[in-house]
Amino acid sequence: MRGAAATEKRGMRELGAEKLVGWDEVTHGVVINSFEGDAANIASLTSEERIYSDFNSYTATVASWRVVKPVYNRDICIDCQNCWVWCPDTSIISRDKQMLGIDYDHCKGCGVCVEVCPTNPKSLLMFIEAEENDSALSQWPEKKKKEKE
Amino acid sequence: MAITSVKNLKEFSTSNERFEGAHLLCPGCAHSMIVRELMNCTDDNLVIATNTGCLEVSTAVYPYTSWDTSWIHIGFENAATAASGAEAMYKARKRKGTLKDPDASVKFVAFGGDGSTYDIGFQWLSGAVERGHDFTYICLDNENYANTGGQRSSSTPIGATTSTAQAGRVSYGKKEKKKDMVAIMAAHGAPYVAQLAPNKWKIMAQGFQKALETKGPCFINTVSACTTEWKFDPKDTIHLTDLATDSLMFPVYEIINGHELNILYRPKTIVPVEEYLNAQGRYKHLFKPENKHVIEEIKKGITETWEMLQRREEARV
Numbered sequence: 001m002r003g004a005a006a007t008e009k010r011g012m013r014e015l016g017a018e019k020l021v022g023w024d025e026v027t028h029g030v031v032i033n034s035f036e037g038d039a040a041n042i043a044s045l046t047s048e049e050r051i052y053s054d055f056n057s058y059t060a061t062v063a064s065w066r067v068v069k070p071v072y073n074r075d076i077c078i079d080c081q082n083c084w085v086w087c088p089d090t091s092i093i094s095r096d097k098q099m100l101g102i103d104y105d106h107c108k109g110c111g112v113c114v115e116v117c118p119t120n121p122k123s124l125l126m127f128i129e130a131e132e133n134d135s136a137l138s139q140w141p142e143k144k145k146k147e148k149e
Numbered sequence: 150m151a152i153t154s155v156k157n158l159k160e161f162s163t164s165n166e167r168f169e170g171a172h173l174l175c176p177g178c179a180h181s182m183i184v185r186e187l188m189n190c191t192d193d194n195l196v197i198a199t200n201t202g203c204l205e206v207s208t209a210v211y212p213y214t215s216w217d218t219s220w221i222h223i224g225f226e227n228a229a230t231a232a233s234g235a236e237a238m239y240k241a242r243k244r245k246g247t248l249k250d251p252d253a254s255v256k257f258v259a260f261g262g263d264g265s266t267y268d269i270g271f272q273w274l275s276g277a278v279e280r281g282h283d284f285t286y287i288c289l290d291n292e293n294y295a296n297t298g299g300q301r302s303s304s305t306p307i308g309a310t311t312s313t314a315q316a317g318r319v320s321y322g323k324k325e326k327k328k329d330m331v332a333i334m335a336a337h338g339a340p341y342v343a344q345l346a347p348n349k350w351k352i353m354a355q356g357f358q359k360a361l362e363t364k365g366p367c368f369i370n371t372v373s374a375c376t377t378e379w380k381f382d383p384k385d386t387i388h389l390t391d392l393a394t395d396s397l398m399f400p401v402y403e404i405i406n407g408h409e410l411n412i413l414y415r416p417k418t419i420v421p422v423e424e425y426l427n428a429q430g431r432y433k434h435l436f437k438p439e440n441k442h443v444i445e446e447i448k449k450g451i452t453e454t455w456e457m458l459q460r461r462e463e464a465r466v
Contacts, residue, residue: 032214034169040250042217043192046165050217057171057213065176081162085350086387088181090170097159106170110177111384 046095058106062089066109068126071136072101076123083113083124120144155190155354164189167217173207177383179373179390180204180289182347184260187287188218190354191361193254196239198223198231200270202262203296204289226270228259233282256361257284263304264294266370267328278337278366285360285367288330291375299378303328306398307450308443309431311378316434321443326450334368335404341367343403343413348390352401352413359403372399380430392425397451400458410461422448 035042036051052058079099084092091107093100102113114124121143127136155161167188174181180203188195195218199205202225208215209222223231236257242248261270266288274286293311294300301311306327310316314323335342341363345353353371360367374390376383393399394414401414423444426432435443 032209032212034214034217039217040253043165043167043194055212055214056169056217057208057210057215058169060171060213062171062173079159081158084162085158085186086182086347088174088176088178088185088386089172090166090168090181090185094162097162103170108176110386111382112177112386115384116387 061105062108063105066129068109069129070102070113070124071127071133073123076119078119082116086112086116169215172215173210175377177376177386179347179386183371186354187357190357193256196235196257198228198259200228200261200265201225202265204260225265227273228261229274229277229286232257232259232284233277236282236284259286261288263290264302267304267330268302278339281365283364288370289373290370291373293378295375295378308435321440331370335407338407339368340365340406344370346372346390346394346399346401348387349414389428392420395420396422396425397455398425408466412462
């Protein structure tokens with residue numbers, strides 16, 4: 001499975017694959033820590049700089065939900081960040097005002113990013129999950145001309 | 150990088166995410182867009198309480214949590230109570246000097262769905278606002294109990310079919326009008342009350358910032374399109390919210406100190422409400438000839454509300 005392979009590579013676990021503590025063993029008012037150690041200034045750290053604990057859903061994946069996936073074309077992108085602001089799954093990776101790509105561990109393939117992309121042709125398009133990204137990029141459509149009346 | 154300005158989207162995108170992926174909300178759910186935006190528009194430490202609802206059950210599936218801030222899992226009705234309790238405790242400890250970091254800026258936020266805000270948690274929310282705690286309550290209004298199978302709530306608009314108010318041979322869906330929660334909260338005298346929509350990201354982020362900065366209880370009603378119960382394609386979430394705000398089904402406005410009303414977004418061309426209704430499965434039956442009068446009633450309601458808002462804006466009452 002594509003999702004599982006990606007998960008293994010990043011040291012992540014598939015949802016449900018871990019050994020769980022039963023409800024009877026969980027004490028009332030249990031606290032789950034999102035981070036290892038001190039988490040005082042988390043708003044000033046990017047996700048690469050943070051030390052996530054095993055309980056943070058960042059370490060999990062929902063890649064297996066996807067039937068179609070968005071593919072990103074760097075050459076057309078104008079870094080408008082529309083996809084970033086409206087992605088419901090925190091799956092658009094943006095650093096220093098630049099769009100870097102898609103987090104395929106957390107993307108569910110809803111297609112909102114493709115709909116809000118303003119470029120012509122779109123710099124994000126949906127392809128079926130089995131399509132390789134390189135082959136998807138080679139099939140990118142040409143610029144659509146405005147039809148004159 | 151620290152983020153305080155939301156003037157342009159490129160600046161805004163340098164904010165560090167504090168709401169993680171791999172939560173189990175439906176693909177295309179607007180809940181997470183709203184929550185992400187709230188957490189991205191501020192650098193303050195947040196203490197968040199969440200009513201039971203889609204957001205709560207999908208972001209804290211044992212053993213995982215999607216929240217990178219302090220987050221309290223609480224009952225169906227009492228996120229407002231939990232947030233106000235935490236705020237009272239924080240103030241008391243600050244006074245006694247027992248805080249670890251007394252200079253840190255801490256904000257208290259409560260999230261609730263429309264079921265837990267309009268119906269079940271109404272009394273708790275009303276109490277917390279009356280007591281005047283310094284917190285912000287954000288209602289994610291998807292107009293039904295989406296978590297339990299789409300039952301009717303008092304936020305469901307007239308004519309919508311839900312699992313407990315079904316359209317069919319006898320009925321055209323819900324027969325009652327939607328409760329005007331924003332006006333009710335403004336009547337409490339809350340310093341900042343607003344209705345915002347995720348498609349207008351800048352207005353929404355500025356509204357959130359205003360609410361977080363304002364001392365005292367603030368209430369924000371946000372439109373959250375529900376792909377599952379409104380029955381539309383997940384990719385159309387933003388398009389549908391556009392239709393909602395442009396057809397004035399959800400006017401975007403704020404009320405300051407209970408009387409200063411400002412309309413924050415005026416559509417250039419008002420979209421006919423049929424377009425908004427036709428885009429969703431839950432209003433399909435309204436286009437049958439015998440249900441035409443319901444559409445007329447919806448239109449009448451929209452015109453009345455819009456006129457009322459404009460008059461209130463002018464008169465400042």
